[in-house]
Amino acid sequence: MLVVRPITPQDYAALYSCAVESGYGFTSLPIDEDLLRRRIARAQEAFAREHVSEPGEEGYLFVMEDTESGEIVGCSGIEAAVGLTEAFYHYRLGKVVHHSKSLDVYNALETLTLCNDYTGVSEFCTLFLREPFRKNQNGRVLSRFRMLFMAEFRERFSDLAIAEMRGVSNENGESPFWDWLEQHFFTMDFNQADYLTGIGEKAFVAELMPQFPLYVKMLEPKAQEVIGQVHDNTRPALRMLESEGFKFRGYVDIFDAGPTVEVDVENIKTVRESMRKPVHIGDVADGADVILCNTRVADFRAARATIHVAEDSITVSQDTAEALRLKHGDSARFVAL
Incomplete structure (x- = not known):
């Protein structure tokens, strides 16, 4: 039987293997021993807190174990409230209208604005299932059980929940969206920037990211095309979340422009039913x-x-x-x- 349970220090090697297998663009599972061990320790602290009246710094990390073999086949997590001690960044898609009545000119242009709008909300994160076990609805179980956990312990989580979807990148981890940002604002490749964010080194975002809205039309066509689009491997996860009531509200990742979807927790189908x-x-x-x-x-x-x-x-x-x-x-x- 495949059973989901809280992670323990003995699961470190399996979690590291999941990080390696997850590949490029999986920010919440960087290949970093110190960070992974800290995530395990932080999860243990969260599970040990018996009396929690409101969401805080808790990070719940679970593993799925084959009880017959003892093998760890995947992992899954929930952050109780993001951005409370470290800034949590997104780009927000918006519109700016340029209008001249006298010249009979009207242009509605899409913009990307750096923001921290999701500060304090709960996040479904770190969902990874190893390739041999992606069958028999195992992935659905590994994702949806978190909604049961949230339904059972509502006081531990925010009223709004989000999930960040991996954006478009190629087999070498190169992102068309980041390529444009790198060319104009940075001198590091996508994998380095993604890794630094994964290990909590986010100061460079505030220091180097453009602070004013970007006109989408200024981006190269390849970068424009991937805004709000998901990696092929992420499409099943997105469809499942959409069936639960998650919707895209115009927020995208600052590195690969993958969509972030959101839902009121009380409206999650699994929670309601x-x-x-x-x-x-x-x-x-x-x-x-x-x-x-x-x-x-x-x-x-x-x-x-x-x-x-x-x-x-x-x-x-x-x-x-x-x-x-x-x-x-x-x-x-x-x-x-």
């Missing part, structure tokens, strides 16, 4: 296929499972109960897969 019921352990023949989780923070467990749903309880198999550390009478939260 999830239910919490007491658990019985028994036969689940002809049951429903769901994503199921227990209701504990530090000892959190989630997985795909078959359960029988009654009006006032659910029945799970003995194997599922053991994998998710559920006992008779415990509460569990679930949503249809």
